[in-house]
Every structure is written in C-alpha cells, then in structure tokens.
Amino acid sequence: MTYDAWILPALLVWPLMGAALLYLAPASRSKVLALVVSVIEFGISVPLWWRFAPAAGMQFAVDWAWIPAWGIRFHLGLDGISLFMVLLTTFLVPLSVLGSWTYITKRERGFYALLLVLTTGMLGVFVSLDLFLFYVMWEVMLIPMYFIIGIWGGDNRIYAAIKFFIYTFLGSLLMLVAILGLYLHAAKATGTYSFDYDFLLANGTHLGPAAFWFFAAFFLAFAIKVPMFPLHTWLPDAHVEAPTAGSVILAGVLLKMGTYGFLRFALPFFPQVAMNPTIVAVVVTLSVIGIIYGGLVAMVQPDFKKLVAYSSVAHLGFVMLGIWALTLQSVQGALLVMINHGISTGALFFLAGMLYERRHTRLLDAFGGLARVVPLLAAALTIASLSSVGLPGTNGFIGEFLILIGAFKTYPVAAIISTTGVIVAAMYLLPALQKIIYNPLTKAENQKLLDLSPRELIVLVPLLAAIVWIGVYPRPFLSRMEPAAQHLIDTVRPQTTTAVR
Amino acid sequence: MTLDLSNYADLMRALSPESLLTILAMLVLVIVAWRHRTVTDLRIAGWATLVSLGATAAVVWWLWWNTASVEGIAQMIAVDDFRFVTDWIFLGAAALTVLFSFRYLEREQLLAPEYYPLLLFAVLGMMLIGGGEDLMVIFLGLELMSISVYVLAGFNRRSPRAAEAALKYFLLGAFASAFLLYGIALIYGATGTTNLSFIGVQVQTLGVAHMPLFLIGVGLLLVGFGFKVAAVPFHMWAPDVYDGAPTPITGFMATGVKAAAFAALFRVVIESLGDAGGWHLIISGLAVATMIGGNLIALAQRSVKRMLAYSSVAHAGYLLVAVVSGSSGSAAFIFYLVAYGITTIAAFALLAAKGKGGESDVRIDDLSGLSTSRPWLSLALTVAMLSLLGFPGTAGFMGKWYILVAALSQGHTGLAIVLVLTSVASAGYYLPVVMAMYMKPATHAEAHTSMVLDGLGRATLAVAVAAILWFGVAPDRLFDLSRTSGASLHAAPAMALDAPAPAPATAAPEATTAR
Numbered sequence A: 001m002t003y004d005a006w007i008l009p010a011l012l013v014w015p016l017m018g019a020a021l022l023y024l025a026p027a028s029r030s031k032v033l034a035l036v037v038s039v040i041e042f043g044i045s046v047p048l049w050w051r052f053a054p055a056a057g058m059q060f061a062v063d064w065a066w067i068p069a070w071g072i073r074f075h076l077g078l079d080g081i082s083l084f085m086v087l088l089t090t091f092l093v094p095l096s097v098l099g100s101w102t103y104i105t106k107r108e109r110g111f112y113a114l115l116l117v118l119t120t121g122m123l124g125v126f127v128s129l130d131l132f133l134f135y136v137m138w139e140v141m142l143i144p145m146y147f148i149i150g151i152w153g154g155d156n157r158i159y160a161a162i163k164f165f166i167y168t169f170l171g172s173l174l175m176l177v178a179i180l181g182l183y184l185h186a187a188k189a190t191g192t193y194s195f196d197y198d199f200l201l202a203n204g205t206h207l208g209p210a211a212f213w214f215f216a217a218f219f220l221a222f223a224i225k226v227p228m229f230p231l232h233t234w235l236p237d238a239h240v241e242a243p244t245a246g247s248v249i250l251a252g253v254l255l256k257m258g259t260y261g262f263l264r265f266a267l268p269f270f271p272q273v274a275m276n277p278t279i280v281a282v283v284v285t286l287s288v289i290g291i292i293y294g295g296l297v298a299m300v301q302p303d304f305k306k307l308v309a310y311s312s313v314a315h316l317g318f319v320m321l322g323i324w325a326l327t328l329q330s331v332q333g334a335l336l337v338m339i340n341h342g343i344s345t346g347a348l349f350f351l352a353g354m355l356y357e358r359r360h361t362r363l364l365d366a367f368g369g370l371a372r373v374v375p376l377l378a379a380a381l382t383i384a385s386l387s388s389v390g391l392p393g394t395n396g397f398i399g400e401f402l403i404l405i406g407a408f409k410t411y412p413v414a415a416i417i418s419t420t421g422v423i424v425a426a427m428y429l430l431p432a433l434q435k436i437i438y439n440p441l442t443k444a445e446n447q448k449l450l451d452l453s454p455r456e457l458i459v460l461v462p463l464l465a466a467i468v469w470i471g472v473y474p475r476p477f478l479s480r481m482e483p484a485a486q487h488l489i490d491t492v493r494p495q496t497t498t499a500v501r
Numbered sequence B: 001m002t003l004d005l006s007n008y009a010d011l012m013r014a015l016s017p018e019s020l021l022t023i024l025a026m027l028v029l030v031i032v033a034w035r036h037r038t039v040t041d042l043r044i045a046g047w048a049t050l051v052s053l054g055a056t057a058a059v060v061w062w063l064w065w066n067t068a069s070v071e072g073i074a075q076m077i078a079v080d081d082f083r084f085v086t087d088w089i090f091l092g093a094a095a096l097t098v099l100f101s102f103r104y105l106e107r108e109q110l111l112a113p114e115y116y117p118l119l120l121f122a123v124l125g126m127m128l129i130g131g132g133e134d135l136m137v138i139f140l141g142l143e144l145m146s147i148s149v150y151v152l153a154g155f156n157r158r159s160p161r162a163a164e165a166a167l168k169y170f171l172l173g174a175f176a177s178a179f180l181l182y183g184i185a186l187i188y189g190a191t192g193t194t195n196l197s198f199i200g201v202q203v204q205t206l207g208v209a210h211m212p213l214f215l216i217g218v219g220l221l222l223v224g225f226g227f228k229v230a231a232v233p234f235h236m237w238a239p240d241v242y243d244g245a246p247t248p249i250t251g252f253m254a255t256g257v258k259a260a261a262f263a264a265l266f267r268v269v270i271e272s273l274g275d276a277g278g279w280h281l282i283i284s285g286l287a288v289a290t291m292i293g294g295n296l297i298a299l300a301q302r303s304v305k306r307m308l309a310y311s312s313v314a315h316a317g318y319l320l321v322a323v324v325s326g327s328s329g330s331a332a333f334i335f336y337l338v339a340y341g342i343t344t345i346a347a348f349a350l351l352a353a354k355g356k357g358g359e360s361d362v363r364i365d366d367l368s369g370l371s372t373s374r375p376w377l378s379l380a381l382t383v384a385m386l387s388l389l390g391f392p393g394t395a396g397f398m399g400k401w402y403i404l405v406a407a408l409s410q411g412h413t414g415l416a417i418v419l420v421l422t423s424v425a426s427a428g429y430y431l432p433v434v435m436a437m438y439m440k441p442a443t444h445a446e447a448h449t450s451m452v453l454d455g456l457g458r459a460t461l462a463v464a465v466a467a468i469l470w471f472g473v474a475p476d477r478l479f480d481l482s483r484t485s486g487a488s489l490h491a492a493p494a495m496a497l498d499a500p501a502p503a504p505a506t507a508a509p510e511a512t513t514a515r
Helices: A003-024 A027-045 A082-099 A108-127 A131-140 A142-152 A157-190 A197-203 A210-225 A234-241 A244-269 A277-299 A304-325 A328-359 A375-389 A395-410 A412-437 A444-448 A454-472 A475-492 B008-014 B016-034 B039-065 B081-107 B115-131 B135-153 B160-191 B196-206 B212-229 B237-244 B247-273 B279-299 B304-324 B327-354 B375-389 B395-409 B413-439 B455-473 B476-487
Strands: A059-067 A072-078
Touching: A003 A027, A003 A059, A003 A072, A003 A108, A027 A082, A027 A108, A072 A082, A072 A108, A072 A131, A082 A108, A082 A244, A082 A328, A082 A454, A082 A475, A108 A131, A108 A142, A108 A244, A131 A142, A131 A157, A131 A244, A142 A157, A142 A244, A142 B413, A157 A197, A157 A210, A157 A234, A157 B395, A157 B413, A197 A244, A210 A244, A234 A244, A234 A304, A244 A304, A244 A328, A244 A475, A277 A304, A277 A412, A304 A328, A304 A375, A304 A395, A304 A412, A328 A375, A328 A395, A328 A454, A328 A475, A375 A395, A375 A412, A375 A454, A395 A412, A395 A454, B008 B016, B016 B039, B016 B115, B039 B081, B039 B115, B081 B115, B081 B247, B081 B327, B081 B455, B081 B476, B115 B135, B115 B247, B135 B160, B135 B247, B160 B196, B160 B212, B160 B237, B196 B247, B212 B247, B212 B279, B212 B304, B237 B247, B237 B304, B247 B279, B247 B304, B247 B327, B279 B304, B279 B413, B304 B327, B304 B395, B304 B413, B327 B375, B327 B395, B327 B455, B327 B476, B375 B395, B375 B413, B375 B455, B395 B413, B395 B455, B395 B476
Parallel strands: none
Antiparallel strands: A059 A072
C-alpha cells in the first residue's frame, strides 16, 4: 500500500496502540516509550508536508463503511486547512512528552497513555470527513483532557476540570442535534441517509429558517472551544490548573479545533446565515472585544500562566476576525495565526512550566533579574514573547499583519480597532518580560537557579526555530494553504455577494 | 411457523417459553423448600435459576428461529419479534442479577433461597407483560411481577429501611394497579374488548377516540404505567424503594421491571392508540417533566444509590421520548433498553461490591481514591458512568443517539433539545463519581480494602463492560435486531379483521392533533 493510502488511519491508530503498549511495559519505562511512540508519530506525519499537493483539494482520503445502517462511514481526508493542524499536533505531542519529563511525578503511565489517546482524538477531529465521526472524535478528546487537568493539575484542578467538561459538553450536544437535523433534512430531500461531509454540503442548502438554528448550534460549540468572548471563562481556569503539557496541548491544539470547526463546517454549511449582516456584525464585534478585552485583562494578571491564557483569548480573536473578513489574505492570516499561536504560546507555556519547576511559583513579582542567572532561559523567553507580541521577523507578525490587511478591505473600522490589540499585546508581555528577566536581582531564591538542561533545550529549540522560520520565510506555508483558503472563500461567497458589505 | 391461536396445540407452542418458565420456577421452589439452610443450598438455588433462565431463553430463541407468527389477529399473546427480544432482555437482566447476587446474599447474610424463585416469577410476569396482546394478560403479568418484586424489595427483613421500601412500594404499587385496572375497565366499556388490536381497529374506524369514556380510560391507563415506569410526577416511590431494596434487586428493578412496563406501554400505544387522541401530548409532557425532574433532583444527591435511583428516573424520561416517537421509536427503545440495562446492572453490581451493611451509606465521597487501590473496578465504574451520561464510544451514547434520531425524524425537536440539555446536566452527577475515584485522595489507607468482587462477579462485570464498549463502537448488529423487532410492532390493518361491522364513522379522523 502506498503512503497516501495508509497514512491517515495509521496516524489515528498508532497512538492508541502506543497507549496500549504503555500498559504492557513496566511503569518505569512509560515516558521513554511515550516519547518513542510520539516521535514515530511525528516522523510518519512529516512526509505529508511534501506529498501534499496544494491544488488537489481533499487528499490522502480513506473511506470505509462503519455503521452502514445509518450511513456512517469512516471517511478521512486532508486539505490545506487540516494539513497544518495535523502537523502542529504531531509536532507538539513529542515536545509535550519531553516537557513533562520531570513535571509529572505521580501516575506517569496513566498520564502518558491519556496524552496518546488525546492525540488520536485531536487528529481525528482534523481529518474526519464524516460528521458522525467528527462528533465522536470531538467528544473523545474531552475525556483525556478532563483527566489530565483533573488528576495532574494544580490546587483548584477539580473545579477547572469540571468547568472545562461541562462547557464543552453543552456546546457539543447541541451541535449533535444540529448534525442530526442536517442529516435528516438531506435524507428527506434525497432519500439517502449519509453523514458524509461532501454529501451534506451539497444537499444542505435550502434549509429555510432551520438553517439559523443549526448554525447557532454549531456556532455555540465552536465558539466555546475557541473561546470567543463571552464564552471564554473556562479557559483561564483550565490553563492555570492544567499541568504544563496540558496547557500546551490545550492552547496549541484544542483551541484550534474551534476555529477549524468554523472553517470546515459552520461557514461552508451555512453561508447565508454566516454572512448575514447582523450575524457578521455580532461575530466581528465579539472578535474585536476578545482582542482588546483579552489583552487588557492579561495586563493585570499577576500570574504568568494566567497572563498567557488571556493572551490566547486575544490571539484567537484575531483568528475569528480573519475568518469572518473572508478575504484571501485574512483567511491565510487566520490559518497562520492558528499555527503561530500553537508554537509561540506553546513555548510560553513550556517556559512557564520550567520557571514553576524551579521556583514553585508563577507570580511575576517573585522573579526578577533572571537574565543574569539563567541566560538561555531568558533568551528563549524573550524570543517567544516577542513572537507573541508580533514583532516583525517573528511568525507572529506575518499572521496578524495578513489578517489586518485582509480585514481592512471588508471591515476597516474593526481592523483599525484590532490594530490597537497589537499594541496592547506589547503592553502586557513586555512588562511581564521585564519583571521576570530584567529588574534588579533582589530575591535570594533567584540567585542559584539552574539554566536550561539539555532536555529543556531540546523542547524549546524546535519551537524557537519554527518561530524564526515562519517569520522569515512563510512562503511554503502560505502556498500550501492558499488553494484551500480560496476554495473556502468561493464556497461561502457566491451565495452572499449581496449580503456582504 | 404460522400459529393459529384458536388451535390448542399452536397456543401451547406460542406460550411455550412462559409454560416452561412456570414449570421450572415451581421446580426451583420445590428444591428450595427442601434445601434452604446453608450457603450451599443458596448456591444450588442460584445455579438452578440460571439454568431455568437459560432454558427459557433457548425456547424463546427456538420460536424466534422458526420465525413464529400468528395467523390473523393475535389473541391473548403476541407472537412477534418485539416479544422475543424483550423476553431476552428480561431474561438477560435476571441472569446478570443472579450472577451478581451470589456473593451479595452471602455477605449480607440473606440466606433465604426463596430469593431466586421469586426472581423467576417476576421474570415470568415480565414476559407476560411484554408479550400480552390483551389488557387483561398485561394486567395479570404486571401483578405477578409486582407481587414478586414487593417481596424482593423487602427481602432484607432485618432492615427497617427494607421494610419501609417494601411497604411503600406495595401501597403505591397497589394504588397504581387500581388506576390501571380502572382504565382497562373504562376502555372495555368504550370498545367492548380488551384485545389491543381490536381496540386499535375501533380507534381507527369508529372514532372511539372522541368518547370521554375512552379518553378517561386511556388517561388512567397512562397514570398506571406512569407509576410503574417511575415517570415524574409519579416517581415519588422510586428513590426510597430503590434505596431500601437489596442492591442487586435495585438494579433489577431499574432495568427489568422498568423495561417490562415500558414494553407494555409501547405495545398499547402503537397497537391500540395509533395517532388518536391526545396521548402524544400527555406523554410528551411526562417525558419533559421526567427528564428535568429526574436529572435536577439527582444533582442534589450525595448517596450513590439514591443518585442512581434518580438517574434511572431520568432515563425513564429519555425512554418516554422514544415512546412519543411511536413506531420509529420502538427500535430506539429496544436498543436503549439493552444499552441502559447492561450499564445499570453493572453500576449497581459495583455499588453492591463496595458497601457492607447498607449500601445506602455509600456516598460519592466514599469512593475517593478508589482508582489507586482498585484500578480495574474504577475503570469499570467509569465506563458505566460515561455510558449513562451518553458519551461517545459507549453503548449509552448509541442509545441516546438513536432516540434523538427517532425524535427528530418525527419532528419532536423540542423534546430532543430538552433531552440533550438534561444530558448535560447529568454530567453534574455522573462525573463527580469519576472525579472522586481518580482525582481525590483516599480518606485513609484502609478505605477500600472491604471492596471485593468474587470471581464470578468479576467475570460478569468484565463481559458487561466489554459489551458496553462493543455496542458503543460496533452497534450494527444490535441496531438491525432492534429495527426488525421494533418494526414487528404495528397497528393491525383494519381490513384484515372480521371485527364488528364498522358503523359509518361520523367523526372525521383527528389524527394529527398532537403533532
């Protein structure tokens, strides 16, 4: 069998097999084994980058029968939107394993097994082309994350875990009703019962007033995940309480599932509703509020992890703005920010975890003058922060710049207000950086900190390299996502030429 | 195999599972009368019960295999797939209950082997309810089942709580039976028959549905069933009774007894009522009240057993949604019943293993830290909780999904939305169980040493958990089974009858009022 035919199912099955393997091996070997499994997973996913043909639409497709009686199929595929999400996931998982090496000290086997199951769930969300399969994957990743937060989290972990679970579960169950509604609607129109993505896309038009309610259900599920203001309140709790790897995966991948959902389902399925002037006004306003509000709240956080968590709300606000502006630049920018945010916020969460392991606190005021004690850590922190701020030369700049250019064409006012969001980002991250690594070195506890170990360097260097690579040479990324972005715009636009302005 | 029920030999064939079970139950009773002193005697009775259940299941299977059906209109007893599949569900629930009872009875010193024949008689009653084609047969089956279960609920006669449970169940159960019987009498008064299909024909052709007598009769019938399935607002007895009864029996009541009452309700609704009258509206109202009431009260429970009791009330609400969906709901009903039955019995078995001397005292917090000392039992309970919650990958999800499909395809969007919203609320009481086991430390080192399950119980539990996961991932076979047996339940076509010549129907059919 050729690579194209087996790669997607293999990416889903391999982590599950790895999780089972963990239980066969002695518990003391769990983390080594998990690292091996996740590195292999990354290894087999890398060729996707070259095998992927940007203009070919959906590829690497697999379409097997699963529950024929309901027309449910095991249908997978990859396009220019999901390619990057898949690679980002397989890239972040081995780093998360390595980043948890000394952080996770109890029940290691369970932790790494859950992390691998989570990998399957996340990848499944990004490659499913059957709505039932998508829903199952969407829910399946909930349980491992719930346990990761709830068992290995901080002091307030149980509250954070249940809040995370209930928020997501509420949104997703309503989405389930909408999926079923679409399914029954298409079945009534054509006589065929199928959850296939393309089938529902082709037969999901002319829904009438039901379209609004279906859209609303999808919107709620995805907006909670993104999270959009005002549905973001689960995020700071979950991020702060989760262990380092949990935060990295949560910010790096899980949040993108929401924006991915908009790109893959909510917009193409319901273009008329999504581009209805009122809906557009609401979404764009909420995105802009998210950008500004997230930044302002981040500014007053004493806790570094909480600061990064609120900065996620702002970054994802940019993504939402880029998606809804629906120009080629803005959608490409949104996709790029989705990747960038995974990389730079991932790096920041790793660094927060490393600081926490050294000092057992994350309060900004507890640090100061670290640049002299731990120069490598300070340098890494600086690069990651600058990328998050969006300094030219880093990846953060390219993504946000594209979104703002693109959005300016359609919603100039929103774009102008959002631009101040970039300044706000500098206003919360730079002072934080100053408090941690500059300022006088007054506290005795900070004088004898150890600098980055080789293991920690291995975790950070790939992320920092990616920051610079995308910042300097984003072409390979942009060229791979362009046809998919254009296709999305073509799917959504034609029906709405009059509605938009 | 086509059976003519007016022919004596064919009637015996149609009734062969029930007849065999009656004989076997009597035999077990004789064995018990002869040996009823030691633990060994108890075990003998238990194994004899399992054999009886197995033999009866085999006879049901024989009828099923020969595609037994009735010539014309069934009298007294139905011969269709729906009856066979529900029989299997009752027999399976009873067999699981027996398997989990061995150790429980010994540990709780309930050395009275009469437990087992009572269980068999209860199953016999259920089979008559599920197969009854006549309101009188259904009523007799209901009484046989109820009386056996009244005794089983109070089986721990040293416990005042069990006595309270039995008395409460008996009084309210008798009350419900009276409602049911009164309803049957009024329906008989309106239609002149107690046969379900004949009633159905009269409803279709004679416009009986408009007669106040008939409507009141149907209303009383629904109240009676409402009590038996513990639908809000007729659920008041359930938590106390579930709480006081021996834990395996609680599991049996929450699955078998409830399933039987639902099976009869389904048969009556589909074969007799059709689209007539306002029953859709009444049952929709009951479903909404039951889903909301059951879930909200369950949120406030701290005792695991009471929580499960209210959760079973909530699940009755989900099943009522299937009832409202009519014939497309009957397949969903069967699927859900299997999924819910396996899960619930497994959950109660785990609870029974945990407690000593009154499981009602097992609070959710008492499970703290269970995962470190009993990882496999914790995993099993987690799977059970997720299945009850309706989480993908478990049978419970497929069941709920199926009910949602049925409800939405019939246009009951409101009910579907209430179902999913209350399911979200139910996370608020299922998850704390998981949370306590995995995320909280044990209160003291010895907290869980008393929690043991014998080899038989462990094996049964493993099979149950495997089945929950299997039906959650590969539900195809069970789905086909549910669909064919659900479809076997339908209103008799009016033409095929030599019913009393229909008088010219004056009233226009009022079929769609309830939609």
